[in-house]
């Protein structure tokens with residue numbers, strides 16, 4: 539797996555997923571595995587574009603679920619061929635939608651895979667509809683928990699804050715929880 543700074547990766551074809559992906563929870567895992575499967579079927583590299591820190595950590599001071607290092611390990615295990623890490627700061631978030639689209643075009647994505655609520659660009663003006671003017675965008679039906687609620691990083695943060703570790707465990711996924719706890723600010727030793 540290769541790691542890149544924004545604007546440097548040029549590919550003749552790819553399958554792309556973009557997102558904060560904080561915690562790589564079961565919803566993220568489903569999305570990433572689907573995109574990886576499509577990349578394999580199409581015989582093109584699988585590219586993940588992520589942000590550090592996650593936008594909500596930078597903008598709202600939300601607690602970060604997973605370090606960048608841990609996220610990169612997870613992405614490698616899932617089979618990402620390339621990861622672009624955008625340093626999310628004042629300068630980055632001022633990029634207008636067309637500038638970000640131009641950057642994505644350098645990777646010639648044949649498919650972009652997202653969940654239903656993906657937004658991007660300055661003032662969150664970029665929607666799935668905007669993205670669809672330029673690329674083939676596929677939407678994964680959101681993965682929900684048994685109670686029917688959508689799995690999200692926000693929900694997991696709340697569960698951990700409430701001390702509901704067993705539900706957080708379920709939403710993060712069995713295989714992921716042990717090392718997640720060891721690496722996170724929610725470590726049991728903390």
Ligand SMILES: Cc1cc2nc3c(=O)[nH]c(=O)nc-3n(C[C@H](O)[C@H](O)[C@H](O)COP(=O)(O)O)c2cc1C
Pocket residue numbers: 556557558559593594597630631632633634638655656657658659660661662
């Ligand atoms: C180029 C760019 C600029 C962004 N600017 C803003 C912004 O001005 N305000 C904001 O709240 N989020 C901004 N974001 C963050 C997005 O709202 C969103 O968090 C990000 O695209 C990741 O999607 P996700 O939250 O679904 O993972 C920006 C994202 C990108 C890629």
Ligand SMILES: Nc1ncnc2c1ncn2[C@@H]1O[C@H](COP(=O)(O)OP(=O)(O)OP(=O)(O)O)[C@@H](O)[C@H]1O
Pocket residue numbers: 556557558559560564565566568569594651652653654655656678679680681682688689690691692693
């Ligand atoms: N439960 C889910 N099922 C499918 N896709 C999901 C799910 N949760 C998030 N995604 C998708 O993963 C991508 C990255 O989303 P993001 O990292 O913002 O996740 P999130 O859990 O919604 O985070 P937060 O709660 O902090 O907003 C987006 O395309 C989003 O729609």
